[in-house]
Amino acid sequence: MKKHKIEETVFKFLMLASMVVVLGSLFLILGTVIGRGLPALNLAMLTQTPKGGYYLGKEGGILNAILGSLYLAGGATLLALLVSLPIAIYLQIYAVRSKFVELIRLSLDILWGIPSIVYGAFGFTLMLFLGMRASLFGGMVTLALLELPIMTRGMDEAIAMVPAALKESSYALGATRYETAMKVIVRQTVPGLLTAVLLAFGRGIGDAASVLFTAGYTDRLPTSLFGPAASLPLAVFFQLGTPFPAVQERAYASALVLTIIVLTLSLISRRLAGRWRDQIVR
């Protein structure tokens, strides 16, 4: 009997130690990024483009990457939204509980697991096929593909939370499925849908491997859909690789800005999810 007690205590200790390792790793990462990024961050960094080339020039900031990233992820999220919402509505309202729907869900889950570099390679072949060069638009389309499964599954689950009675009342009043979806379900789930959108945006803005081939990189601010665009993750990656400390500063600042954007999005969507839970109970 005593042996069992000891075993219990040992494993409980191990579990707590594991928790400390897992949770601690977040703080280690944040500590590194803030510790290096905060000294590098100043107004000039946020409001200027790099002077004399992003790889060599020691002056200037990361505005090209900040704007580029916002454009890329913003455009991608919009594109993904146009496709995700209809699919989520289709899965939940039109084709409920069929083999077909399960198949679509499965393939969305599979898409979710595809590495972003593979999306990048696919986007690249797509652009070769269309005769396009690395551009803002190419990056947006590739990121949209990456975001599509995340957003769709998020919306799918949000809509699944709507009580069946609500749907049935709407049908009983003679509304078609389309009217029910647009006027009742979507309105009822706005916070949940927004959470899915923010999650997808966060994933899109942080992804480097997929825009590497497709969006390119440039010192200038993005002005055209068909010109290359810089992005924060690539700003980190390229500028960290230089031997010049002044250039590396820009990489640290980019990492910090990116982390702040992603964490803020995460906190906002958590808030929204909380509010949305209240709404469902009503």
Added chain:
Amino acid sequence: MTKENFIPLVSKIHNQRWRITFPVFHRRGKDRFARQAMGILAIAASLLVPVIILALYKRTLPILEVQTLSELLFSKEWYPLRGLFGFYPFIVGTFWVTAVGMVIAIPPALLTAIYLAEYAHSKIYALATPIIDLLAGIPSVVYGIWGMLTVVPFIEKNIAPMLKLRLGVLPIFQSENPTGYSVLAGGVVLAVMVFPIIIAVAEEVISAVPQGLREASLALGATRWHTVRHVVLRQAGPGVLAAVVLGFSRAFGETMAVLMVVGNVPQVPRSIFDAAYPLTALIANNYGEMMSIPRYDAALLGAALILLLVVLIFNLGARLILVRMVKNR
């Protein structure tokens, strides 16, 4: 044709004016149009996986014309300028980094999942899960920076000298590599990256085990840990396996964070302190030159195809297990 389909294209209103009403604009027509349009989008999305495979395969064909598949996969000769593309060092590199990452990740991730599902007070649970979510949302380049600035120097100065001294007899701990850019650094970074996914899935399947089973075991006098080990984990076993497999395939395809810390030397690593060069890093590092050397693009897109197929198989397996578990509940 059902009755609903007979919506007049041209209808007479008030016997005075002819107005054209397309079926789409009618309430039921709108509904039917929406169903079809949304259904087409859904089918298109599910066709994306085969389309990606086909597109990459078509781009890989030029290299399969000059090299056999087994040459491509098992040759160590990587000289793009001479037209020799052997993926072996890169495939082995990917497996090494992923395996080391999983060995490091699995014990703490599963213990944390068990703790959260079985032991944790609701307050601790409410505190820990958002932090784990935040960990999941951190971009991979940020993991990469952390790896370069913290993990690599720590391995170089502390872990490598210590393990070489103590366990240097084992070849796995021997290395000539003087830097910390190594398989181990890649593994540590990957481990932290896959914590959230393993924990989230494992916690969910463990929580899904019926409460009655636990109560029966506790009533027989088993301790909590014994209940977990012999009852709960046995029941949740396949799901926990699926969680690990999902983590594995995530790690397998990770690019940026690994690329920044593994050293990128095209060799077959012999020790965890050796540098490696995973497939993902190969693709990301060489995309710039790939259009200027013949068949280089085919080789790199072939590497992407290999990655995709491996990840696809693992993911499909894990998802099928999870779907079955949900159904049996």
